[in-house]
Amino acid sequence: MELSRARSFTTARPGEEWADIARRTLADQDPGQAVEALQSWNLHLFLRQPRGRILGCDVIFTEPPLTDAG
Amino acid sequence: MDLIIRNGRIVDGTGLPAYQGDIGIRDGRIVSVGGRIPGTATEEIDAAGRVVAPGFIDPHTHFDVQLLWDGQARPALEHGITTVVPGNCSLSLAPLKVEHRPRLVGMFQQIEEMPDAAFDGAFEWTWESFADYLTALRSKLAVNVAPLAGHSVIRLWVMGDAANERAANADEIAGMQELLRQCLEAGAVGLSTSFVDVDERLQPVPSRYAHAEEIDALAAVLGEYGRMLQVVPEFYATDITLARVDQLAELSLKHQIPTTFSPLFDSAANPDNISRVMARVEEQMARGARVWPQVQTRPIDISFTFEVASLLFAGTPGWYRTMRLPRDEKIAALRDPERLARLLEEAEPGGNTDRFRKMRVRAVARREDDGLVGRSLGDIAAERDSTPARVMVDIALANDLDASFVATDLGHNDPARVGALLAHPMVHIGASDGGAHIQSFATYGDTGYLFSRFVRERHDLTLEAAVKKITADTARIWGIAGRGLLQPGFAADITVFDPDVIDRGDEVVAHDMPEAGMRYVRGSRGIYTVVVNGAVAWSAAAGGYTEARQGQVVTR
Numbered sequence: 338m339e340l341s342r343a344r345s346f347t348t349a350r351p352g353e354e355w356a357d358i359a360r361r362t363l364a365d366q367d368p369g370q371a372v373e374a375l376q377s378w379n380l381h382l383f384l385r386q387p388r389g390r391i392l393g394c395d396v397i398f399t400e401p402p403l404t405d406a407g
Numbered sequence: 408m409d410l411i412i413r414n415g416r417i418v419d420g421t422g423l424p425a426y427q428g429d430i431g432i433r434d435g436r437i438v439s440v441g442g443r444i445p446g447t448a449t450e451e452i453d454a455a456g457r458v459v460a461p462g463f464i465d466p467h468t469h470f471d472v473q474l475l476w477d478g479q480a481r482p483a484l485e486h487g488i489t490t491v492v493p494g495n496c497s498l499s500l501a502p503l504k505v506e507h508r509p510r511l512v513g514m515f516q517q518i519e520e521m522p523d524a525a526f527d528g529a530f531e532w533t534w535e536s537f538a539d540y541l542t543a544l545r546s547k548l549a550v551n552v553a554p555l556a557g558h559s560v561i562r563l564w565v566m567g568d569a570a571n572e573r574a575a576n577a578d579e580i581a582g583m584q585e586l587l588r589q590c591l592e593a594g595a596v597g598l599s600t601s602f603v604d605v606d607e608r609l610q611p612v613p614s615r616y617a618h619a620e621e622i623d624a625l626a627a628v629l630g631e632y633g634r635m636l637q638v639v640p641e642f643y644a645t646d647i648t649l650a651r652v653d654q655l656a657e658l659s660l661k662h663q664i665p666t667t668f669s670p671l672f673d674s675a676a677n678p679d680n681i682s683r684v685m686a687r688v689e690e691q692m693a694r695g696a697r698v699w700p701q702v703q704t705r706p707i708d709i710s711f712t713f714e715v716a717s718l719l720f721a722g723t724p725g726w727y728r729t730m731r732l733p734r735d736e737k738i739a740a741l742r743d744p745e746r747l748a749r750l751l752e753e754a755e756p757g758g759n760t761d762r763f764r765k766m767r768v769r770a771v772a773r774r775e776d777d778g779l780v781g782r783s784l785g786d787i788a789a790e791r792d793s794t795p796a797r798v799m800v801d802i803a804l805a806n807d808l809d810a811s812f813v814a815t816d817l818g819h820n821d822p823a824r825v826g827a828l829l830a831h832p833m834v835h836i837g838a839s840d841g842g843a844h845i846q847s848f849a850t851y852g853d854t855g856y857l858f859s860r861f862v863r864e865r866h867d868l869t870l871e872a873a874v875k876k877i878t879a880d881t882a883r884i885w886g887i888a889g890r891g892l893l894q895p896g897f898a899a900d901i902t903v904f905d906p907d908v909i910d911r912g913d914e915v916v917a918h919d920m921p922e923a924g925m926r927y928v929r930g931s932r933g934i935y936t937v938v939v940n941g942a943v944a945w946s947a948a949a950g951g952y953t954e955a956r957q958g959q960v961v962t963r
């Protein structure tokens with residue numbers, strides 16, 4: 338059965354930081370911009386201390402929120 | 408026969424219409440349902456005019472500690488609850504090495520708001536393994552227990568301090584798998600994990616350091632036994648909850664296991680949350696995944712004092728830090744004009760008084776403040792030409808911190824929306840948190856509230872549907888065999904109640920904890936008899952709790 342489209346996400350692999358995840362999930366983008374974009378979609382990880390720390394279980398969105406049309 | 412319950416209106420848990428009949432019980436099991444049973448039994452109960460239903464099952468509790476000194480899980484039993492699931496939210500009392508006990512107590516105190524008194528000297532800590540914990544429990548049980556093993560403690564056992572630092576390596580993952588296997592062999596009903604909780608140092612609990620590979624490996628072990636995975640998702644953020652639904656669905660399909668996440672709340676601040684989450688649950692269930700959202704019946708009300716740091720202050724870190732100070736320092740901080748000004752700015756940024764305005768004074772120590780009880784802080788502030796947060800501090804200080812407040816508009820309180828959600832066939836009614844947050848709100852009586860509010864008053868569910876939701880459905884969802892239905896051969900877990908009266912009582916303060924510790928509780932209304940494995944464990948006619956200790960670990 339086909340699932341309707343949902344906002345895409347990933348989780349970190351052991352040892353991965355923002356740059357690694359950006360490289361893996363946004364390979365076709367400029368690396369610096371990719372990290373910036375990735376972080377902007379995951380502000381929930383910046384409300385914690387230390388800010389932006391990635392835990393193994395965290396959901397990391399790899400695109401912005403879907404619009405109603407999406 | 409040992410026991411016959413005569414002339415009752417039998418609501419058997421299937422959801423089919425109620426009917427008149429007798430129920431016969433022998434050796435802890437139901438042997439006859441419906442019809443008129445000839446002869447007499449050792450004990451007979453006249454249930455004329457009352458409903459006879461399977462005992463209720465509470466799938467989300469933290470009775471782990473309380474059960475060690477109170478095998479009746481008071482006051483859950485008097486509400487008709489005959490089986491509880493402890494060990495939720497990644498925390499269980501086993502498996503746990505001696506040297507990790509302080510860590511677990513810290514996590515329990517932080518996450519479940521259980522005070523020191525619940526642990527100090529209230530029981531003898533004799534076990535390390537899951538099997539030995541269940542042995543320590545067994546002789547005391549008046550309710551049945553279907554215990555979860557907690558991911559955070561399993562991780563702590565295998566990795567020690569590194570459990571709070573890093574990913575597990577292959578050996579450690581294998582170690583956790585083996586340990587989980589031992590728990591399941593001993594009688595664990597599944598594994599609980601948390602993606603959101605923090606410990607007493609406000610650091611993430613061990614389960615949050617687990618990568619996908621570790622969770623998948625543990626789910627694979629659950630698959631060997633067909634057992635449950637319970638998770639605490641980021642319930643405050645819909646997109647993340649949706650991602651969790653998808654993750655759970657993949658684990659469910661891959662390993663053929665049931666999964667459940669709790670809580671799922673309705674809130675006016677995020678009105679699309681439940682419709683979006685339920686739409687995804689429906690899609691995933693249609694694929695054959697088992698992803699059960701747990702929804703509580705009661706609105707969210709939180710009571711607090713300035714004596715302890717309530718989770719209500721989690722969103723205002725300055726207040727939270729202040730509340731965690733030793734008593735004298737806390738009072739000094741609140742009396743210091745500069746520090747108080749900073750706190751007030753945090754509570755009422757730019758003069759926005761929304762956070763505390765609607766909260767009400769619940770109780771005060773000083774006679775002269777009696778007139779404030781029941782009034783809103785906004786109302787009192789207007790009268791005093793002050794602000795709600797400042798008024799709250801003034802009242803707390805005037806009463807030497809012995810004043811309590813209550814927030815009653817925190818969400819999940821729109822009866823039409825919650826009623827429709829509870830009636831949804833893919834909603835699992837639960838998430839009571841029984842035994843936790845004991846100084847913030849009463850986590851008891853949600854089943855009574857289901858009947859009074861959503862069956863009797865609003866008709867969101869029929870009586871039969873509501874009973875099914877908290878008995879047969881729960882047993883089926885959790886793989887608890889031989890319970891949840893009134894059927895020959897099933898365990899005689901039975902609740903007799905008056906459908907016109909059943910309700911939760913008022914929330915009151917009780918001092919029935921070890922060392923006279925305080926907690927909020929609710930009594931029951933309209934419950935007549937509660938039978939656990941054939942023995943009357945609570946009876947209104949007999950004056951309440953009995954000596955019966957027939958509770959079992961139901962997964963063995």
Ligand SMILES: [Zn+2]
Nearest residue numbers: 469495496840
């Ligand atoms: Zn919980």
